[in-house]
Amino acid sequence: MCKKFIKNRRRINYQALKKSPAGFWNMRAGAIMAILLLAVMAVYYLGLINDKATAGYKISELEAKANDLAETNRNLELQVIALQQTTRIEQGAKSMDMVQADNVGYLTVPEERVAVR
Numbered sequence: 166m167c168k169k170f171i172k173n174r175r176r177i178n179y180q181a182l183k184k185s186p187a188g189f190w191n192m193r194a195g196a197i198m199a200i201l202l203l204a205v206m207a208v209y210y211l212g213l214i215n216d217k218a219t220a221g222y223k224i225s226e227l228e229a230k231a232n233d234l235a236e237t238n239r240n241l242e243l244q245v246i247a248l249q250q251t252t253r254i255e256q257g258a259k260s261m262d263m264v265q266a267d268n269v270g271y272l273t274v275p276e277e278r279v280a281v282r
Contacts, residue, residue: 247253
């Protein structure tokens with residue numbers, strides 16, 4: 166009795182598929198569409214991950230460059246401070262055989278000789 170039931174059941178299912186092959190193809194097309202959709206989503210996800218990794222790499226490069234520039238700026242500020250010291254300027258003047266001016270004279274120009282707008 167069970168064998169007869171299974172045999173009839175198989176025959177009925179086979180006959181149903183044979184009568185409406187469109188149902189079988191619709192199911193196959195749906196599975197293919199689902200697989201294609203998953204593939205497209207996976208490619209899109211990989212693209213997003215790649216963009217984030219690239220942006221992170223660029224950020225780390227720019228941070229390293231900013232740190233290098235900050236260090237260079239600090240070194241230049243120290244050089245400016247060292248070069249602006251009065252003792253250094255006086256030593257430079259003495260090494261070039263310059264003397265300090267004792268008597269400073271200024272020229273006076275009458276006002277009518279100066280160009281006025």
